[in-house]
Amino acid sequence: MIRDNSEVILSVKNLTANVDGTQIIKGLNLEIKSGEIHAIMGPNGSGKSTFSKILAGHPAYEVTGGEISFMGQNLLKLDPEDRSRSGIFLAFQYPLEIPGVSNRDFLRVSCNAKRKHESLEELDPMDFDDLVYEKLELLKMDSEFLDRGVNEGFSGGEKKRNEILQMALLEPKLGVLDEIDSGLDIDALRVVSSGVNALSNENNAMLLVTHYQRLLDYITPDYIHVMAEGRILQTGTKELALELEAKGYDWILEGATV
Amino acid sequence: MSIEVKLQGHELTDAEVNPTIAASKAKVKVDRTAYLTDLVKLRNPEIPDWMQQTRDHASAIVQELAIPSSRDEDWRFTDLSALLATQFKSVTEPSALGFEQIQSYMLPECVNSRLVFVDGIYAADLSAVDDLPEETIVGSLAQVQEFLPQVSDYFAKQPGGEEVFTALNTASIVDGAIVWIPKDQIVKTPIHLLFVATGTAKFLVQPRILIVAGSGSEVTLVEDYVILNDRNYFINSVAEIQVDCNAKVNHVRIQRDSDSAFHIGKTAVSQARDSQYCGIAVNFGGAIARHNWEIYTNGEQTHSQLLGLSWITGDRTSDTHSLIAFSKPHCTAKQINKCIADDRSHGIFNGRICVPKLAQQTDAAQLSRSLLLSPKARIDTKPQLEIVADNVKCAHGATVSQLEDDAVFYLQSRGIDSESARKLLTYAFATEVINEITIDSLKSKLQTIVRSASKG
Numbered sequence A: 001m002i003r004d005n006s007e008v009i010l011s012v013k014n015l016t017a018n019v020d021g022t023q024i025i026k027g028l029n030l031e032i033k034s035g036e037i038h039a040i041m042g043p044n045g046s047g048k049s050t051f052s053k054i055l056a057g058h059p060a061y062e063v064t065g066g067e068i069s070f071m072g073q074n075l076l077k078l079d080p081e082d083r084s085r086s087g088i089f090l091a092f093q094y095p096l097e098i099p100g101v102s103n104r105d106f107l108r109v110s111c112n113a114k115r116k117h118e119s120l121e122e123l124d125p126m127d128f129d130d131l132v133y134e135k136l137e138l139l140k141m142d143s144e145f146l147d148r149g150v151n152e153g154f155s156g157g158e159k160k161r162n163e164i165l166q167m168a169l170l171e172p173k174l175g176v177l178d179e180i181d182s183g184l185d186i187d188a189l190r191v192v193s194s195g196v197n198a199l200s201n202e203n204n205a206m207l208l209v210t211h212y213q214r215l216l217d218y219i220t221p222d223y224i225h226v227m228a229e230g231r232i233l234q235t236g237t238k239e240l241a242l243e244l245e246a247k248g249y250d251w252i253l254e255g256a257t258v
Numbered sequence B: 001m002s003i004e005v006k007l008q009g010h011e012l013t014d015a016e017v018n019p020t021i022a023a024s025k026a027k028v029k030v031d032r033t034a035y036l037t038d039l040v041k042l043r044n045p046e047i048p049d050w051m052q053q054t055r056d057h058a059s060a061i062v063q064e065l066a067i068p069s070s071r072d073e074d075w076r077f078t079d080l081s082a083l084l085a086t087q088f089k090s091v092t093e094p095s096a097l098g099f100e101q102i103q104s105y106m107l108p109e110c111v112n113s114r115l116v117f118v119d120g121i122y123a124a125d126l127s128a129v130d131d132l133p134e135e136t137i138v139g140s141l142a143q144v145q146e147f148l149p150q151v152s153d154y155f156a157k158q159p160g161g162e163e164v165f166t167a168l169n170t171a172s173i174v175d176g177a178i179v180w181i182p183k184d185q186i187v188k189t190p191i192h193l194l195f196v197a198t199g200t201a202k203f204l205v206q207p208r209i210l211i212v213a214g215s216g217s218e219v220t221l222v223e224d225y226v227i228l229n230d231r232n233y234f235i236n237s238v239a240e241i242q243v244d245c246n247a248k249v250n251h252v253r254i255q256r257d258s259d260s261a262f263h264i265g266k267t268a269v270s271q272a273r274d275s276q277y278c279g280i281a282v283n284f285g286g287a288i289a290r291h292n293w294e295i296y297t298n299g300e301q302t303h304s305q306l307l308g309l310s311w312i313t314g315d316r317t318s319d320t321h322s323l324i325a326f327s328k329p330h331c332t333a334k335q336i337n338k339c340i341a342d343d344r345s346h347g348i349f350n351g352r353i354c355v356p357k358l359a360q361q362t363d364a365a366q367l368s369r370s371l372l373l374s375p376k377a378r379i380d381t382k383p384q385l386e387i388v389a390d391n392v393k394c395a396h397g398a399t400v401s402q403l404e405d406d407a408v409f410y411l412q413s414r415g416i417d418s419e420s421a422r423k424l425l426t427y428a429f430a431t432e433v434i435n436e437i438t439i440d441s442l443k444s445k446l447q448t449i450v451r452s453a454s455k456g
């Protein structure tokens, strides 16, 4: 929800970034305030995942210019783990499988890293179980997922749920959800979106990357940004998504080059 | 024994291949035949009568052999020069160890089902077998023949006995461990065979194990090599395992030696029809630690499983040479070999699988996965499939990789620092093998070792 006096959570100014020497992000500007839900749409290869991973601090991307401030501090100076602990959460477009590490241990270590950062007492396995069972319910996940390796052999939809489960445990200030809706059937989409809705409140913000209006039927964005060629070409309200669905991206791309 | 004869052609000299190897070899200009003969001379002359003939036979074989060099195909990656540079001594007097000195190596599951050998010599006072069924015979090999005359039919009868280090062991035989499980006996309590090296410098220790699982029987064994002191010594061990019809043997072999230790170990398994052998080998390397792991299946419908893990750091070497030799149809085998090499260590895996014409319908899968943690570590891995039968499934794969940046990043993005993330991923790589161990205390002990060994 948009409110004038909300605090600024994320401010990106004139961001440029390279991967392997090729410029992918070419002057990106974005401001997100608390309580807001933003959606980024755009053609394949336009840099949406790149931008998401830059926010989380992926070492493969080299920021060559501009600035990102998160909760008033220079985000680019922080290691990925510190970004996470200070409240950035990236739900991956392709969550990794980590056989050999149990999902339960992984979630607990991750949750405790955050708690330690906030000077909270770390949770022992029993207390953690109580917490995680509550969150499992939110995502209608079976507890047997906890005993499997992280994402090991999970279906596409199960991986996405597991991402949101992690977000539920970490309670981030900014959730960046990269194509959280891809590969979900309609029931799973409902569960995942209602999870996201339950987790979003006036003190945090969400940035959704999606290709489909369908997700936005469940999670109502305050702003929609169209990204192409590494920058945001147009920003509008939720009606823009309908227009994009009907007309495609070409009219925006053409408009931009004129 | 196969002898390869080069008829023609110019063989590269060491200097041409690698000038530094040639230089270092020049320094240890040791006669590989004489060195081997000297090792045999270290043996104790007094042995039980029933072993004499076997020993003499092996001595005759050894006389024809020499310590292999890197020109031998089987030793291409593992250079034994450092071994040749050391003069070893025989163990004359057994070290008297107190219970407390080995307590940390005890397994609670096996308090009354363990044999302890100190520098290769049976320590009756540290051993206890009260928890085992009366019909089983578990104890000292030397003394067993009086009441188990059939033992002669099994001792030193596995194929591959003419291999140089196996023959050296047999030629030096004095005693060993015997585990005899009669027909249809299901032994629930695992049996711990603990071989303690006191680390008295330059000892040559030659442990010997004979395991016979009668038809329809089942047993779980832990063959465990540990050290009390970090010195250099040479262990040349041989374990023979006979798995009769429809029997099942679970075999865990743990090798923990010092940085400067030499350990050449043989496991020779023969499987009769419908039998199962499930082996898990965990190696931590040494100056040179080599495991020759050989499975011979002599009946139909056998199943063999070989899970190996080598975890090496520093300048250690761990070399696993395995062989699964099929001879009858409808047998299955599954092998996974994992190696984690850090620092300047060197891991070697050579997995040979032989499927002759008769062994139709064989279903074998071999996977070698290696993790290089340091740019100076080295891993050589080689499948060696010799398949003649035409109607078989033989899958194999080998990967050597580093920790994936994306996996590290995924963990970091969840607040886990990069060092812990690397540790966790390395540990995860190793646990696939360790988690298969069914003895809980041993499993968690190894998990702890592996967890603390991963430096991140």
Ligand SMILES: Nc1ncnc2c1ncn2[C@@H]1O[C@H](COP(=O)(O)OP(=O)(O)OP(=O)(O)O)[C@@H](O)[C@H]1O
Pocket (backbone or CB within 6 Å): A019, A020, A024, A042, A043, A044, A045, A046, A047, A048, A049, A050, A051, A060, A093
């Ligand atoms: N590691 C990399 N090396 C080389 N090129 C890369 C790398 N990562 C991304 N790119 C390139 O950067 C561009 C943007 O990729 P990105 O994944 O950010 O697109 P996207 O907008 O998320 O696309 P999609 O909608 O298909 O997910 C693409 O052209 C891609 O090929």
Ligand SMILES: [Mg+2]
Pocket (backbone or CB within 6 Å): A048, A049, A050, A093, A178
């Ligand atoms: Mg993408």
